[in-house]
Amino acid sequence: MYDWLIVGAGFAGSVLAERIASQRDQSVLIIDRRPHIAGNAYDRHDDAGVLMHQYGPHIFHTNSDAIVDYLSQFTEWRPYEHRVLGRIDDKLVPIPINRTTINALYGLDLRTDEEAEAFLASRAEPVEEIRTSEDVVVSKVGRELYEKFFRGYTRKQWGLDPSELDKSVTARVPTRTNEDDRYFTDTHQIMPKHGYTRMFEKMLSHPNIKIMLNADYREIRDIVPHRRLIYTGPIDEFFDFRYGKLPYRSLRFEHRTLEQEQFQETGTVNYPMSEEYTRISEYKHLTGQKHHATTITYEYPSAKGDPYYPIPRPENQALYKKYQALAAETDNVHFVGRLATYRYYNMDQVVGQALAEFRRIQEAVPLWTAP
Ligand code: FAD
Ligand code: UDP
Known part of the structure; x- marks a missing residue:
């Protein structure tokens, strides 16, 4: 018993x-x-010996000291700040949208937060009640940036238009007027030093x-x-x-190991406007592993398969x-x-x-x- x-x-x-x-x-x-x-956080060394995440990239970030203290009983950490680029109109630009993104896309030279804010304000559309994932973005950055960055990605990821999804979904991704190009701004941005699975084994x-x-x-x-x-x-x-x-949304993961040290500039590159996959992630950025090969994962959203997203x-x-x-x-x-x-x-x-x-x-x- x-x-x-x-x-x-x-x-x-x-x-x-x-x-x-x-x-x-x-x-x-x-x-x-x-x-x-380890559930969806399961990671392992693949046949080539690269530490990879079986169920897509898992980046640990939190503002809670208590949660970090608790998990620290079972792992050491390595600092890691996740960065994401998006392929937009043949350019690779920072996501979340920040001042660098705006300058790169529009050939501008906005120098201050105020200038970037004024630019976004001139494009933003007033929305009376912010209810959906479309409202959140359109009210901040206007329709053009919404269509480039959010509409296609969200349709792929969820099989739904942003107007059919709760505002909380796209609200996960902020808009910035400074040049901070980190995906998260939490006080703790760290990865378990020897991987998640090792941490779970100890737990x-x-x-x-x-x-x-x-x-x-x-x-x-x-x-x-x-x-x-x-x-x-x-x-x-x-x-x-x-x-x-x-209803749950699922993903099909396509893992590839390449005989080259690095595949892309950042941990993740998003494809909001093209391709069937939403993003490609390269684990060595997350894990800091030194290895002659590299492993990447393509994420293809799907209605069928394991339940990943409510x-x-x-x-x-x-x-x-x-x-x-x-x-x-x-x-x-x-x-x-x-x-x-x-x-x-x-x-x-x-x-x-x-x-x-x-x-x-x-x-x-x-x-x-x-x-
Ligand atoms: P799970 O990890 O799903 O664990 C539930 C377990 O229950 C599973 O292993 C399942 O096999 C088992 N189970 C279910 N039913 C049964 C049954 N009948 N019998 C036996 N076993 C059963 N979070 C972040 O903080 N940062 C990230 O970067 C991040 N990236 C993510 C990327 C992807 C692609 C996904 C899908 C999620 C991501 N998450 C991320 C979220 C993170 O995965 C979850 O918050 C976390 O794993 C949830 O833990 P859980 O224990 O609730 O569920
Ligand atoms: N999103 C988007 N374009 C992007 C990144 C995110 O439209 O380039 C939207 C999309 O709807 C996504 C949601 O914002 O599902 C939340 O993004 P996040 O990166 O937090 O998703 P997760 O890592 O949980 O899959």
Whole structure:
């Protein structure tokens, strides 16, 4: 009899396994239907020996000291500030749009924030109520830049027009009037020094934790006795799609290893206006690895495949709320993580959510004694 069965060995499941094992001294079985731990953050050395990310580039960034302190128990870090260029009209320009981007695209020489601000203001279209992912961008930079940078990329990535998506999606990418060309501005921008998988191995190395891979919850739920359950898979699947499927967006990753030291100038290059893929990422920028070869990944968005992205739009949120109500009525089960709470969360947010859930467990769930 395990005290806890945890479904999913990504950030949500692994943080909770570690906390429960080390702070409550209880037994945990953590399972994953994939053949590895670390969920979507899984990285590995490929056949050529290049450290790469199986499920696309994962860059760690957060403003939370507490989350960095927590993870620092399991890894050292290397500083890394992600930069992204976009191929726009045959030019490679910084994304997010900044002063350098504007000067390069329009052959201008704007020197100050104020000049860039005035340029954008002259193009921005007033929008009464900012509701959609189109509104957010058009109201800041106008229609032309919106079409070049956001419309095509978003249609590819989500299979929807930005006008059909919640504003929170494109609001992830700011617009700048300075020359800061970093993708993120968080106070912590760091990568686990030896990779994510190594960090997860340490997190799960507690003697109270057993790991079972290639194991689907549905196959083992009736044969592994457990007192409580933490579920980090898709919430609609847990309830056998009772109210219908929650839409998720998927990706097909095409990994290539090239016999050359470097393929592109920055960690990621976006293709908002052309190509079927959205972006190409090159891992050596992220990992700092020195190697004669390099590995890159093309991301092709798709409707079919593993659920990677919850799709933020009002009707999906309404459907999720119905599942959330079912979850609230389900005793002894905790739903945590990007898929189980249907939230477009970054890694640090999932760690924060899992640590908060652990605090609730500490308050609400008595420490029973094992028979
Ligand atoms: P997951 O990592 O998805 O883990 C859930 C696990 O549960 C999976 O391993 C799955 O196999 C398992 N599972 C599901 N159902 C079952 C079942 N029935 N039985 C057994 N196992 C099951 N975040 C960032 O902060 N920075 C980034 O740069 C970044 N880049 C990203 C790029 C891409 C392409 C994607 C898709 C995501 C990116 N993210 C990034 C988000 C990040 O991947 C997630 O925030 C994080 O991995 C979520 O952790 P999780 O534990 O909730 O879910
Ligand atoms: N986006 C875009 N063009 C870009 C970059 C982003 O239109 O060059 C939009 C797109 O809708 C994307 C969203 O902004 O899905 C969020 O981008 P982010 O880079 O945060 O996506 P993620 O890394 O989560 O896939």
